[in-house]
Amino acid sequence: MRKIAIAFITLVAFFPGISRAVEPEEMLGDPALEARAREITRELRCVVCQNQSIDDSNADLARDMRVLVRERLKKGDTNEQTLAYLVARYGNYVLLKPPLQLDTALLWFSPILFLGLGVLLLRGYFRTMRTAPASQTPLSQSEQDALEHIAEEG
Amino acid sequence: MAAEIGQFSLITSFLIAIVQATLPLYGAATNNARLMALARSAAIAQCLMVALAFVAITYCFVSSDFSVGIVAANSHSDKPLMYKIAGVWGNHEGSMLLWVLILALFGLAVALFGTNLPSALAARVLAIQGMIGTGFLAFIIFTSNPFMRLHPAPVDGNGLNPLLQDPGLASHPPFLYLGYVGFSMAFSFAVAALIEGKVDPAWARWVRPWTLLAWCFLTMGIMLGSLWAYYELGWGGWWFWDPVENASLMPWLAGTALVHSAIVVEKRDALKRWTILLAILTFSLSLVGTFLVRSGVITSVHSFATDPTRGVFILGLLIATTGGALTLYAIRAPSLKLGNLFSPVSRETSLILNNVFLVSLAGAVFVGTFYPLFVSAVSSDQISVGAPVYNFFFPPMMLVLMIIMGVGPFLSWKRGRIEDAWMQLRICAAIAAATGFTVLWLSWGRGSFAVPALAISAWLALSSLLVLARQLDVASGSPAKIAARAVGLPRATYGFVIAHIGIALVAAGIAGVSAWTTETVTKLNVGASTSVGSYDVKLVSVGKSNGPNFEALVATFDVTRHGQSVDTMIAEKRYYPFPGSETTEAAIRVRPLDVLYLTVGDQDMAGAWTVRMYAHPMVTWIWFGCLVMVVGGTISLTDRRLRVGAPRRARPVTPPLVPQAV
Numbered sequence: 017m018r019k020i021a022i023a024f025i026t027l028v029a030f031f032p033g034i035s036r037a038v039e040p041e042e043m044l045g046d047p048a049l050e051a052r053a054r055e056i057t058r059e060l061r062c063v064v065c066q067n068q069s070i071d072d073s074n075a076d077l078a079r080d081m082r083v084l085v086r087e088r089l090k091k092g093d094t095n096e097q098t099l100a101y102l103v104a105r106y107g108n109y110v111l112l113k114p115p116l117q118l119d120t121a122l123l124w125f126s127p128i129l130f131l132g133l134g135v136l137l138l139r140g141y142f143r144t145m146r147t148a149p150a151s152q153t154p155l156s157q158s159e160q161d162a163l164e165h166i167a168e169e170g
Numbered sequence: 171m172a173a174e175i176g177q178f179s180l181i182t183s184f185l186i187a188i189v190q191a192t193l194p195l196y197g198a199a200t201n202n203a204r205l206m207a208l209a210r211s212a213a214i215a216q217c218l219m220v221a222l223a224f225v226a227i228t229y230c231f232v233s234s235d236f237s238v239g240i241v242a243a244n245s246h247s248d249k250p251l252m253y254k255i256a257g258v259w260g261n262h263e264g265s266m267l268l269w270v271l272i273l274a275l276f277g278l279a280v281a282l283f284g285t286n287l288p289s290a291l292a293a294r295v296l297a298i299q300g301m302i303g304t305g306f307l308a309f310i311i312f313t314s315n316p317f318m319r320l321h322p323a324p325v326d327g328n329g330l331n332p333l334l335q336d337p338g339l340a341s342h343p344p345f346l347y348l349g350y351v352g353f354s355m356a357f358s359f360a361v362a363a364l365i366e367g368k369v370d371p372a373w374a375r376w377v378r379p380w381t382l383l384a385w386c387f388l389t390m391g392i393m394l395g396s397l398w399a400y401y402e403l404g405w406g407g408w409w410f411w412d413p414v415e416n417a418s419l420m421p422w423l424a425g426t427a428l429v430h431s432a433i434v435v436e437k438r439d440a441l442k443r444w445t446i447l448l449a450i451l452t453f454s455l456s457l458v459g460t461f462l463v464r465s466g467v468i469t470s471v472h473s474f475a476t477d478p479t480r481g482v483f484i485l486g487l488l489i490a491t492t493g494g495a496l497t498l499y500a501i502r503a504p505s506l507k508l509g510n511l512f513s514p515v516s517r518e519t520s521l522i523l524n525n526v527f528l529v530s531l532a533g534a535v536f537v538g539t540f541y542p543l544f545v546s547a548v549s550s551d552q553i554s555v556g557a558p559v560y561n562f563f564f565p566p567m568m569l570v571l572m573i574i575m576g577v578g579p580f581l582s583w584k585r586g587r588i589e590d591a592w593m594q595l596r597i598c599a600a601i602a603a604a605t606g607f608t609v610l611w612l613s614w615g616r617g618s619f620a621v622p623a624l625a626i627s628a629w630l631a632l633s634s635l636l637v638l639a640r641q642l643d644v645a646s647g648s649p650a651k652i653a654a655r656a657v658g659l660p661r662a663t664y665g666f667v668i669a670h671i672g673i674a675l676v677a678a679g680i681a682g683v684s685a686w687t688t689e690t691v692t693k694l695n696v697g698a699s700t701s702v703g704s705y706d707v708k709l710v711s712v713g714k715s716n717g718p719n720f721e722a723l724v725a726t727f728d729v730t731r732h733g734q735s736v737d738t739m740i741a742e743k744r745y746y747p748f749p750g751s752e753t754t755e756a757a758i759r760v761r762p763l764d765v766l767y768l769t770v771g772d773q774d775m776a777g778a779w780t781v782r783m784y785a786h787p788m789v790t791w792i793w794f795g796c797l798v799m800v801v802g803g804t805i806s807l808t809d810r811r812l813r814v815g816a817p818r819r820a821r822p823v824t825p826p827l828v829p830q831a832v
Binding site: 037038039040041043058059061066067068069072107108109110111112113114119120122123124126127130131134135138141142144145 | 405407410411412413508511512514519522523525526527529530531533534537538541545548549551552553554555556557558559562563567691692693771774780782
């Protein structure tokens with residue numbers, strides 16, 4: 017099964033180039049509803065492609081998912097309800113923007129954690145500098161010469 | 171014959187690399203001048219042998235020798251010469267050979283131009299380069315041999331994926347590799363410095379030009395990839411946050427940080443440990459990039475070969491390189507002296523903040539790229555991390571960094587005063603705010619997230635220009651005096667001003683195209699029209715034509731704007747019989763402020779054609795801004811003090827204050 021999946025993925029891998037994405041006949045008549053559909057389909061992953069949203073993909077499955085999204089919207093679902101419907105069918109894997117939960121907390125907070133760590137290290141650095149002995153390494157002979165040289169010229 | 175010569179050269183270069191990696195290191199430790207000098211000859215010989223292997227495989231491609239496996243799999247006798255050559259690196263084995271060739275070329279550059287390096291440092295740097303070379307040559311010889319023969323040989327080849335038959339993409343991998351592999355120089359210098367236990371401003375002066383050079387190449391490589399995706403993939407995307415794109419972005423971010431932290435080492439003799447660590451991290455991230463592309467461990471639109479042995483081998487190399495260097499760092503770094511002091515408000519601090527932001531961004535991109543793998547390893551859950559995640563943190567952090575970039579140059583070294591900087595910069599802040607309000611007013615209700623981005627871009631561009639104006643003291647003196655000052659100003663100053671303006675252009679372009687793109691997807695009969703953005707587009711005709719190795723469907727469009735005819739545009743859909751695939755050749759009309767992008771798709775039963783049209787405001791600024799950055803970097807490289815391999819000439823004639831390197 018896994019082998020078939022890999023073979024399939026390699027097959028599809030050559031196709032992103034000619035992706036035609038959403039086709040005119042799929043689109044909804046109501047521009048407001050269609051705009052919402054586009055917004056939602058951009059956040060859903062094409063599950064047989066490699067890192068493409070269903071809005072960008074020309075795979076058959078992506079097309080089916082696009083149609084499904086539009087059907088849900090026509091039935092009056094909100095954006096959240098539509099997304100929830102697709103997650104119920106395909107799992108969190110379809111969300112290009114994973115929900116904030118226990119196992120994704122590290123992902124969502126990583127930028128702020130890195131920044132915080134950087135600021136902490138910087139604070140520590142300044143603290144070390146403040147407590148470091150004020151006297152620097154004494155000037156070497158060549159430095160001393162250079163200094164005198166400059167002083168004489170000046 | 172050529173393949174056997176290549177195979178032989180490859181094995182010879184591997185043996186030479188082993189010599190280069192070991193004896194000079196021993197020589198440097200025992201102060202044996204002859205063994206140290208061996209490093210140079212070995213680097214030259216290794217480069218010649220790798221070059222010979224590369225010429226051999228190129229010859230196999232050009233002469234369409236289909237008894238060689240990768241030629242049969244990736245080339246075809248009908249292919250134009252340019253793409254026969256580009257086909258060399260359009261596959262796994264050949265591209266790894268290119269990787270090693272570039273590594274050997276950098277080694278050659280040190281051997282030839284680094285004659286003024288202290289001999290122990292040169293020997294150690296070249297030995298480290300030799301180690302990396304040994305690892306990758308072993309990888310090629312044992313898992314990815316490009317010279318493998320087929321028996322019986324096929325009559326003709328499979329052809330190269332037509333998407334890759336494009337000048338932009340033909341030059342994309344070489345530039346990218348020049349960048350990735352170029353960072354190996356900083357790595358080798360860092361490891362050599364750790365072995366010697368000494369980092370001083372002279373060290374930074376040797377490292378910085380190499381890093382800057384690699385940075386310029388990497389910027390160019392990323393830019394070419396993005397440009398290619400835009401015009402070739404047929405839907406106007408220019409960045410996808412694909413794992414393999416992230417793989418090039420991470421070393422770029424770390425490398426950018428490194429270019430800046432090396433300034434602090436050079437000018438202020440501070441931040442040494444961090445710079446060494448950053449040099450190790452930058453090259454490690456380049457290796458991570460190679461690993462990502464070559465192992466197929468993460469699904470990506472770029473996946474090449476997915477062979478587990480290769481993945482494991484590269485992972486091994488990555489662990490050995492990074493792990494070895496970090497272990498050495500842990501042992502030796504504490505002995506590196508703390509550098510000169512500076513106050514929390516100073517040029518040094520602004521450069522450190524630049525590093526904090528850039529490295530945090532690289533870290534967050536790293537986490538995002540590997541997170542799906544991590545989650546599936548620790549739980550049964552499967553998640554995806556796509557563009558919405560990166561768009562959540564990347565732009566805001568970048569914008570804060572751009573604000574800091576504007577302030578930094580106005581703070582003095584060692585101890586600056588924020589009030590002084592503000593006095594000079596408030597005019598820039600005022601104009602930037604005015605820009606923001608103008609944009610807000612003009613685009614009311616549409617894409618208002620572009621407002622801060624454009625205001626901050628304006629801020630960065632203006633404050634960078636103000637640096638020049640201040641340095642030239644434009645407000646006083648005759649034009650002749652200003653011109654004289656302009657000639658005397660260090661090239662590095664022009665370089666950084668230009669590069670920072672490049673960043674401002676990229677940011678503005680990204681904001682503009684993200685906020686105000688308009689798109690029309692519809693069906694048109696021949697003779698019918700539709701509109702996109704402020705353009706009216708009429709489908710005039712659809713015909714057929716034949717290219718050298720493809721058949722094309724050709725759609726002609728008439729474009730009018732406000733009733734006035736502006737252009738005739740031609741979009742194509744091509745079919746390549748070998749290897750039997752299609753490409754979309756969009757019709758693209760480029761103007762400074764916007765790009766009109768038309769593609770033609772399939773015909774339906776009723777005879778109507780599917781057309782996709784996009785008006786992309788400011789999109790060209792992205793690539794133009796990258797070019798501006800590369801120009802800035804290049805100008806900086808020509809600065810006397812930074813000239814690659816020739817830093818000694820830059821020494822002042824008077825006895826220098828900086829302690830001489832041994």
